Amino acid sequence: MIESCTQKRMLLAITILGGLTLLVLVLESHLTAGNSRNHATAVKNVTSDCILREEFSVVEPCHPCTDFEITSRSIGACLPSHFKEVLKCSKTGTTVVRSCDKVTWLEERNFWLFEGLMFALGLVSSTVVYARQKILDHRMLRRIQRQLASGV
Incomplete structure (x- = not known):
């Protein structure tokens, strides 16, 4: 099922899920701010x-x-x-x-710092995976071209 999704659909789904997560977090922080725990x-x-x-x-x-x-x-x-x-x-x-x-503000700051670091780590990881996939695709194309040139 997931293999049949295009890259645009996957990116759209991830963006929607990320936006939904942020919306829930903002709503939760506003709704629980009145509690004097x-x-x-x-x-x-x-x-x-x-x-x-x-x-x-x-x-x-x-x-x-x-x-x-x-x-x-x-x-x-x-x-x-x-x-x-x-x-x-x-x-x-x-x-x-x-x-x-x-302290509430200290906990929020630590949470957003963690979220930012995880977002940056995700971007770096996805960039490395994308670059590696391009390298592997290029190697595969060269191998196929060599095989076709040799007449196999």
Whole structure:
């Protein structure tokens, strides 16, 4: 079945599938952007329990801890996930640091970097395969021409 497809049809099918994949990824990122999964971490990593009793606001969103904070263990919230967010309780005004999930923009950047590298690798691979096929076709033509010239 796949052998009967022309090169144009295969390229069109791959382009459509790639576009569909990108559409699904964009839709998924927009639909899940409203979920505040980063703020719903386990409370056992929190040094103060004012966020359990009071309203709080996010002073600094989830971001990676520095290497110094991780190795020195100066901030206990950096140990479980190596990410932290700073919260401020509304009534008492205390500032609390708690552990959070991975940073969304960092994960997206890594994903798109991976996708770009895989696309470049695919282009290089397909170029090498195309060039190799041309070389093999040319060798086959020369062999056939030699056989016809020798009268076989």
